[in-house]
Amino acid sequence: MFKKVTVIGAGNVGATAAQRLAEKELCDVVLIDIIEGVPQGKALDLTEAAPIEKHDAHLTGANSYEVSQDSDIIIITAGIPRKPGMSRDDLISTNAGIMKKVTQAVVKLSPNAVLIIVSNPLDAMCHVALEASGFPKNRVIGMAGVLDSARFRAFIAMELNVSIENTHAFVLGGHGDTMVPLPRYSTVAGIPITELLSQDKIDALVKRTANGGAEIVSLLKTGSAYYAPASAAVEMAESILKDKKKILPCAAYLQGEYGFHDLFIGVPVKLGAGGVEEIIQIKLTAQEQAALKKSADAVRELKEVLKKLP
Numbered sequence: 001m002f003k004k005v006t007v008i009g010a011g012n013v014g015a016t017a018a019q020r021l022a023e024k025e026l027c028d029v030v031l032i033d034i035i036e037g038v039p040q041g042k043a044l045d046l047t048e049a050a051p052i053e054k055h056d057a058h059l060t061g062a063n064s065y066e067v068s069q070d071s072d073i074i075i076i077t078a079g080i081p082r083k084p085g086m087s088r089d090d091l092i093s094t095n096a097g098i099m100k101k102v103t104q105a106v107v108k109l110s111p112n113a114v115l116i117i118v119s120n121p122l123d124a125m126c127h128v129a130l131e132a133s134g135f136p137k138n139r140v141i142g143m144a145g146v147l148d149s150a151r152f153r154a155f156i157a158m159e160l161n162v163s164i165e166n167t168h169a170f171v172l173g174g175h176g177d178t179m180v181p182l183p184r185y186s187t188v189a190g191i192p193i194t195e196l197l198s199q200d201k202i203d204a205l206v207k208r209t210a211n212g213g214a215e216i217v218s219l220l221k222t223g224s225a226y227y228a229p230a231s232a233a234v235e236m237a238e239s240i241l242k243d244k245k246k247i248l249p250c251a252a253y254l255q256g257e258y259g260f261h262d263l264f265i266g267v268p269v270k271l272g273a274g275g276v277e278e279i280i281q282i283k284l285t286a287q288e289q290a291a292l293k294k295s296a297d298a299v300r301e302l303k304e305v306l307k308k309l310p
């Protein structure tokens with residue numbers, strides 16, 4: 001029997017994640033949305049592509065939660081995306097309400113699932129999901145660092161004209177303007193980019209990475225990025241479904257690691273069947289630790305905003 005992943009929100013990120021999960025034949029997929037017909041229509045459309053894409057994953061669309069019962073993973077993408085000129089933080093009051101409602105509904109039927117949170121503002125939504133689910137911290141994980149690192153990798157490969165397969169990159173911190181790309185841990189065929197690019201070039205790539213989401217929003221004009229975000233969520237899901245124990249940068253709940261307490265923040269974690277199986281602590285320079293603190297302060301501020309919401 002295939003494993004089961006429920007994707008909540010059948011919009012751009014959710015439907016693309018469903019497509020990638022099915023086409024990689026990682027699991028059966030349940031797609032849930034509040035708009036009548038949309039999850040059903042997208043699931044059927046993807047099912048009709050299956051003979052050509054050659055997979056046997058089953059896709060089901062629904063407006064209620066019964067079909068999600070006993071999911072191994074739940075990916076939450078429900079909520080509104082930003083428009084040009086908006087920051088991720090502007091979405092907080094609308095998306096916090098949606099996140100609370102969908103989390104409470106879905107965890108009742110899948111009490112042992114791992115939650116992968118995608119909706120923005122990401123780190124704040126992880127706090128909402130942790131509280132609403134009552135799950136242990138290792139089973140609530142935010143998707144941001146994998147996407148931010150993929151963007152950094154894409155820009156490094158473009159700059160050096162090398163295969164993206166040779167690139168590795170690390171981006172820590174919150175999913176916002178204060179994210180912390182780490183050039184000295186970012187490599188091409190094992191060589192740190194600090195050996196291959198001038199500081200000016202690295203600074204420009206770091207800036208483009210931090211601004212990566214806004215760059216796409218300004219091009220699309222309606223809605224935000226979804227191909228790369230869906231790929232990132234699916235990479236996390238794959239590591240959990242196959243118990244691969246990949247080390248990936250994810251938003252994890254820190255209780256003392258890196259000097260932060262009771263806060264979701266992007267750090268390297270080992271992702272396996274149990275969700276976050278280990279938080280990897282790497283040595284940071286004073287400058288990197290200060291940048292991470294700035295990022296943590298921004299997440300803490302949003303946590304305070306959450307407390308004041310009705």
Ligand SMILES: NC(=O)c1ccc[n+]([C@@H]2O[C@H](COP(=O)([O-])OP(=O)(O)OC[C@H]3O[C@@H](n4cnc5c(N)ncnc54)[C@H](O)[C@@H]3O)[C@@H](O)[C@H]2O)c1
Nearest residue numbers: 009010011012013033034078079080081118119120143229
């Ligand atoms: N973490 C990241 O790196 C990252 C990257 C891209 C997008 N996002 C965020 O992911 C979210 C989704 O983005 P998108 O582009 O797919 O947006 P979208 O508008 O295309 O899709 C969102 C879907 O959520 C549905 N929805 C709303 N309320 C719901 C509810 N109560 N129950 C079920 N479904 C509900 C909507 O009907 C819609 O179909 C946004 O908040 C966006 O900012 C995060």
